[in-house]
Amino acid sequence: MKVIVHDLEPEKFLQAFPHLQNREDVGIIAETDGPIRNCIGCFSCWIRTPMQCIIKDGYNDLSHRFDGDEVIVISRCVYGGYSRFVKNVFDRSIGGGTPFFEIRDGELKHVQREKKEGESPNFNVYMYGNVTDLEKKMITGLYIANKANMGPDTTGELHFINDVYEEVPL
Amino acid sequence: MKFAMIMGSPKRRGSISAHLIEEMKTTIADKGEVTIFNALEPEQFEEVLSCDRLVFVFPLYFDSLPSHVISYLEQLNAFIQEHPPEKKPSVYAVCNLGFYEGYQTKWALGRIQCWAEAVSLPWKAGLGIGAGPFIPHLPPEARKRTDKGKEQFLQLLLSDATGDNIYTEPDIPKEMFVEIANAQWTPQLEANGLTVNDVMNPHPRQN
Numbered sequence: 001m002k003v004i005v006h007d008l009e010p011e012k013f014l015q016a017f018p019h020l021q022n023r024e025d026v027g028i029i030a031e032t033d034g035p036i037r038n039c040i041g042c043f044s045c046w047i048r049t050p051m052q053c054i055i056k057d058g059y060n061d062l063s064h065r066f067d068g069d070e071v072i073v074i075s076r077c078v079y080g081g082y083s084r085f086v087k088n089v090f091d092r093s094i095g096g097g098t099p100f101f102e103i104r105d106g107e108l109k110h111v112q113r114e115k116k117e118g119e120s121p122n123f124n125v126y127m128y129g130n131v132t133d134l135e136k137k138m139i140t141g142l143y144i145a146n147k148a149n150m151g152p153d154t155t156g157e158l159h160f161i162n163d164v165y166e167e168v169p170l
Numbered sequence: 171m172k173f174a175m176i177m178g179s180p181k182r183r184g185s186i187s188a189h190l191i192e193e194m195k196t197t198i199a200d201k202g203e204v205t206i207f208n209a210l211e212p213e214q215f216e217e218v219l220s221c222d223r224l225v226f227v228f229p230l231y232f233d234s235l236p237s238h239v240i241s242y243l244e245q246l247n248a249f250i251q252e253h254p255p256e257k258k259p260s261v262y263a264v265c266n267l268g269f270y271e272g273y274q275t276k277w278a279l280g281r282i283q284c285w286a287e288a289v290s291l292p293w294k295a296g297l298g299i300g301a302g303p304f305i306p307h308l309p310p311e312a313r314k315r316t317d318k319g320k321e322q323f324l325q326l327l328l329s330d331a332t333g334d335n336i337y338t339e340p341d342i343p344k345e346m347f348v349e350i351a352n353a354q355w356t357p358q359l360e361a362n363g364l365t366v367n368d369v370m371n372p373h374p375r376q377n
Contacts, residue, residue, distance in 0.1 A: 038210075038238040039231065040180045047358045050372035079243060080284035081234050081277070088237035098369050099355050101269070101348045108269035108348065113370055134287055138280035145233040145277060 003068035005029045007075055007085040008164060016165045027065055029089055033058030036088045045095025053092055063095035071156075073125045074164055080138030090146075097149075109149055120151025126159045126168050136160065171202030173327075174221035174259070178209045178228025178239040186266050186302045187227045194225070194264075194324065201328055209242035218246070219255040223262060223327060224291070226282050229302070230267035234278045243285045250289045260294045260330055261286040264323070266302025270347050272319070272337030273298060279335055296335040297323040301347060305340065312341045 002025060006013060010030040020026050037057045044054040045063060053060040066089055075086040082090070100111040125143055143158040161167040175195065179187035195204045207218055209228070218224065228239050235243075263282040265275035275298030286293035297319060299305065305316050319338035326333045340347060359365060 038180055038236065038241075041185075041229065041231075041236075042181075046369065047355065047364065048362050050364070050369050078240055079288060080281045081240070084237050084240045084244070087232075087234060087240055090232040090234075091237050094232060100352050100366075100369075103344060103348060107271050107274070108344070132284070132287065134280070135284050138277050138284055141280070142233055142277040145274070149233060 001025055001027060001068035002070040002072065003027045003029065003066060004072045004170070005066065005074070005086055005089050006164075007031070007083045017170050020170060027068065029062070029065055031085050036085060036092070038088060039091035039094070043099065046099040051095040053095065055092075059088075059092055062089055062093040066090075066093040067096055069119070069121055071121045071123045071150075072168070072170070073123075074168060075125070075127055077127045077129045077131045077135055077139065077160075080135040081142055104152060105148070112151060120154040121156070123147055123150055123154050123156035124159065125156070126161050126164065128161050128164050131160055171223075172221040173198065173202055173204045173223045173225060174218045175204060175206045176209055176218070176224065176226045176242070177206060178226055178236060178242075180210060180236060180238060185229075186306075187229055187264075189306060190264055190266065190299070190302075191227050193320070194227075194327075197324060198328060209236075209239045212242045212245040215246055215249040216253070219250070219253075219257065219259060221259050222257065223330070224259045225327065226261070226263040228263075228265055228278070230265050230269075230275050230278050233274070235281050240281075243282075247285065247289050258291055260292050262294050262323075262327055263296040264299070265296065266299040266305075268301070268303055268351070270300050270339055270344050272300035272339055274300070275337070276335065292332075294331065295323065295326045295333040298335060298337040300337065300339040301351075304347070304351065308340055308342070314341050315339055 010032045014021055036059045037055050045052060051063040073086060075082040097110040101108050102111045127139055147154045175191045177187055177191060179185040191206055228236060263279050265278050267275055279296030279298060283293045305313055316338040319336045322336050
């Protein structure tokens with residue numbers, strides 16, 4: 001399953017990449033169901049209804065949707081990180097992991113579900129928009145941290161691009 | 171001296187960020203006026219920018235800022251572009267996380283630094299507090315490094331000084347911390363009629 005998360009105008013994105021529509025092997029996560037609400041830090045997706053967010057705004061199943069063997073994130077660079085929507089997808093999908101801690105490569109990480117052992121994704125991030133040197137440094141650190149949190153054998157690369165429609169290989 | 175504490179946790183109860191703000195407010199009460207703002211309510215920007223110091227206090231969410239804090243920063247940036255402030259308040263940040271290592275907040279604190287750069291306000295320093303939610307429950311001897319880090323940070327804040335980010339860890343072995351942290355979930359799961367197995371092997375997708 002290929003999962004694409006992006007913060008572009010949803011209609012324009014589908015017009016640019018029509019072959020991605022109505023595919024069972026491709027999931028697209030964009031702000032298509034009205035404004036996404038922010039995570040409220042209640043941990044219900046861990047300890048009350050595992051993998052289900054209690055905020056019923058059309059984005060409550062992100063823990064399931066933001067899960068694939070190939071994950072592609074396309075985000076505007078905002079202050080050295082992801083944009084509001086893309087970051088919200090990460091925040092609202094923490095139920096995809098567990099609340100338990102383990103030490104991995106010397107530092108704490110969340111324990112992953114047993115079925116995911118050895119199934120870490122190929123995780124590629126495409127950052128567009130103006131990026132300062134400081135932002136580049138912060139995004140690079142963030143990407144490495146994200147990768148480590150997504151599983152010990154996560155692969156992929158971080159890309160800084162100018163034009164999503166020309167440079168992202170979809 | 172006016173301090174703006176910008177609360178970046180969305181929690182209404184039990185927020186460690188709120189606890190840290192109250193702690194700082196108590197400690198610096200005799201040094202100036204502290205006003206608390208909430209990033210969930212992006213308003214009162216004029217009042218925020220009338221302060222001498224801005225302190226963003228937030229939890230680490232997935233290696234970075236909670237998304238609503240990004241939204242707040244963008245709106246405050248837009249306000250600054252439209253209404254350039256007379257003062258140039260100094261910018262500080264405090265981030266706490268559940269993991270042991272305070273340094274895992276580096277990229278989140280860095281985003282506040284990037285924001286400060288974008289709006290041409292002076293970035294000063296950040297504090298990353300490891301094991302944040304557990305610290306208030308640990309005995310004093312296990313909080314020594316954390317307390318020292320907080321003290322160093324407040325010194326920078328009160329003197330308007332620039333410094334390297336400060337990262338703290340609890341004074342207990344990492345392996346012991348993992349055991350303590352993991353054990354605290356069990357009673358919460360049981361209270362909801364769940365077991366560890368329910369978390370590790372959840373029910374199929376329900377919409």
